[in-house]
Amino acid sequence: MTASAHASPTERQRWRTFMWLWGSQALSVLGSGVSGFALNIYLTQTRFPHGAQRAELAAALSLTALGWTFAALLGAPLAGALADRLDRRRMMLTCDLLSALTMGAALALVTLGTPPIWGLVSFTATLGLIGAFHGSAFDTGYSALVPKTQLPRANGMMQTVWSLSGLLSPALAALLIGLPALVRSGGGPGWLGRISDGVPFAFALDGGSFLLAGLVVWRLSISTPPRADLEAGQPQPSVWADMRFxxxxxxxxxxxxxxxxxxxxxxxxxxxxxxxxxxxxxxxxxxxxxxxxxxxxxxxxxxxxxxxxxxxxxxxxxxxxxxxxxxxxxxxxxxxxxxxxxxxxxxxxxxxxxxxxxxxxxxxxxxxxxxxxxxxxxxxxxxxxxxxxxxxxxxxxxxxxxxxxxxxxxxxxxxxxxxxxxxxxxxxxxxxxxxxxxxxxxxxxxxxxxxxxxxxxxxx
Missing domain, CATH: 1.20.1250.20 (MFS general substrate transporter like domains)
Known part of the structure; x- marks a missing residue:
């Protein structure tokens, strides 16, 4: 996609930057969808596979979801305040790298043993908190980056990212999770067949998507517009004041x-x-x-x-x-x-x-x-x-x-x-x-x- 032929070169450059940013975000959202689906399958089929474990399964599904949701919600006001104060490009880059490290830790947890439920809850909570800061920087970043005439189009593209992720990630996660069993039944590398399931592959894919998104952001030029309420030379309000605003x-x-x-x-x-x-x-x-x-x-x-x-x-x-x-x-x-x-x-x-x-x-x-x-x-x-x-x-x-x-x-x-x-x-x-x-x-x-x-x- 390209910007309108009547747009100025500056607008074309801004739209091109948004397209790179949108593409990297689309890959990251897809990777997160794959790992999220894999986590639910891991809890359902590996950790609590028996019908008598219905209560434990319900609790685990609830707690891991709550960990992400609580962290994302409680971190939102601070994330929004910082997105108006800090360099948004660096904020996104930092969040991408921290998310990749978090996925690496989750990969080690499920590979080296049986992780405790509190460990999985901590994992989802960490991702939720990081996601709140990345989301605030990303939303305000592309809103200021995209020309006003292209904002409806950009908003529609962002809505489509989440729907497409939900459409593609379950099938991709199912393929990765079933890969070791497929190898065992049809032949393939012995080390791959010895793995119980492919949940670690889903976590590795998500971590790689965060690294790729961070690499794209690192190469882009994304400016942070000055605060309109500071143009007259007023002192910068405190972070707490921005959170209350x-x-x-x-x-x-x-x-x-x-x-x-x-x-x-x-x-x-x-x-x-x-x-x-x-x-x-x-x-x-x-x-x-x-x-x-x-x-x-x-x-x-x-x-x-x-x-x-x-x-x-x-x-x-x-x-x-x-x-x-x-x-x-x-x-x-x-x-x-x-x-x-x-x-x-x-x-x-x-x-x-x-x-x-x-x-x-x-x-x-x-x-x-x-x-x-x-x-x-x-x-x-x-x-x-x-x-x-x-x-x-x-x-x-x-x-x-x-x-x-x-x-x-x-x-x-x-x-x-x-x-x-x-x-x-x-x-x-x-x-x-x-x-x-x-x-x-x-x-x-x-x-x-x-x-x-x-x-x-x-x-x-």
């Missing part, structure tokens, strides 16, 4: 706060699927999957691949259509209602094929609601404040994700995963439909009536 901005604007509350509910009722889906496959869908000639590993890959296929389709639809130009809040709430209905259907369906269709429908709604929400925020928050405000936005919208994961693990140890999916989907449908009647959230696209931009954080 986003909270002050958002809480002074009730429509934005109500929009965040909606996403907090969405995450509360949807995030637990990362724990529930492996259990749904293992205890409800595996007999049906076995009839189709699928293993538990392949059935789970089919489920998650279906979600990603839906995400890719939703991304293509919203990119081609362009989204709503007005009343974009409907582009958030209506897809949430549909996603809730799809989740309820996934819990009620009794066959793997039907569940995959329902999960794909839920996945299709994700980029639609996210794209409209992102458009609202980009229009309402001045660009020079987006690093600090968006980090707090992420924290408020996603703080219920670890709660959802923990509750899903506790409920799944006692209740059927399908029933949990059914009732959570129905509850999401009702709450999102009620928000359509909320007069505050319907004003989210109007000129904000909160404190003037210059007054927000003035006391900081």
């Amino acid at each position: 986003g909270w002050t901005y958002i809480f002074a604007r009730p429509p934005l706060l109500h929009l965040l509350g909606t996403f907090a509910v969405v995450n509360l009722l949807l995030s637990g699927t990362q724990v529930l889906h492996p259990l749904l496959v293992r205890f409800a869908l595996l007999p049906n999957g076995g009839a189709l000639g699928l293993s538990a590993q392949a059935a789970l890959a089919a489920l998650w691949t279906s979600f990603s296929v839906g995400g890719v389709l939703g991304g293509v639809v919203v990119s081609t259509w362009g989204g709503l130009k007005r009343r974009r809040v409907l582009g958030v709430l209506v897809p949430v209602v549909v996603a809730g209905a799809a989740q309820a259907a996934s819990g009620a369906a009794g066959s793997l094929v039907a569940v995959c269709v329902a999960v794909a429908a839920c996945g299709m709604m994700t980029p639609v609601m996210n794209s409209h929400s992102q458009a609202i925020w980009q229009a309402q928050v001045p660009p020079q404040m987006q690093g600090r405000v968006f980090s707090v936005r992420r924290l408020i919208a996603q703080f219920t994700s670890p709660v959802s994961t923990a509750v899903a693990g506790l409920l799944a140890a006692r209740c059927a995963a399908g029933g949990i999916l059914l009732w959570s989907g129905l509850l999401l449908m009702g709450l999102a439909a009620a928000q359509l009647l909320n007069p505050v959230i319907r004003r989210v696209e109007e000129p904000l009536a909160g404190r003037p931009v210059g007054a927000v954080g003035a006391s900081d």
Whole structure:
């Protein structure tokens, strides 16, 4: 892809830099998807392979997911503040190298012995914390790098990265994990056949993707724009003041706060699927999957691949259509209602094929609601404040994700995963439909009536 023929050479160079940055990020996201899927398979088939270990498996899936989520959320405000203060290129490079070292440590853990669960939780927490800092630097970096006329295109490309990773990473992880067994059955290097499974290969691939991403960032020129609030020569505010800035901005604007509350509910009722889906496959869908000639590993890959296929389709639809130009809040709430209905259907369906269709429908709604929400925020928050405000936005919208994961693990140890999916989907449908009647959230696209931009954080 190239920039418009009418763009200045400087804009073409900036777009070319973004393309290199986007490509390296795409590889890194794919590598992380492979290692994340491999970790779940490792817990499901290697650490807790027996039906009597259902409670232990549910706890391990929940704790490893919680480690990543808590670290990412709690680190977000500090990461956003530092992204507006430090050199973003160096920040991304440092995070890539630290992530590669962390993957190396995980590779050693699973290769040299049986790692304790607390070690795996520490591993995911470290990745989540590093990812929060890298994400803040990356988001603000490409937002300032890409010409304004190309921002919608760049945002669409970033949405596509995550969906494509979800689409490709399960199949690639399944291939790597099954490689030693394939060698044992068909001949090949003896050392490879002696390895129990290919989980270490997935971790090694992810570590390599981080190193490659770091190499690309090291070769790029990514400037950090000066802070607009320091142009008049004011002293630089403290890090703590920068961390408080986003909270002050958002809480002074009730429509934005109500929009965040909606996403907090969405995450509360949807995030637990990362724990529930492996259990749904293992205890409800595996007999049906076995009839189709699928293993538990392949059935789970089919489920998650279906979600990603839906995400890719939703991304293509919203990119081609362009989204709503007005009343974009409907582009958030209506897809949430549909996603809730799809989740309820996934819990009620009794066959793997039907569940995959329902999960794909839920996945299709994700980029639609996210794209409209992102458009609202980009229009309402001045660009020079987006690093600090968006980090707090992420924290408020996603703080219920670890709660959802923990509750899903506790409920799944006692209740059927399908029933949990059914009732959570129905509850999401009702709450999102009620928000359509909320007069505050319907004003989210109007000129904000909160404190003037210059007054927000003035006391900081």
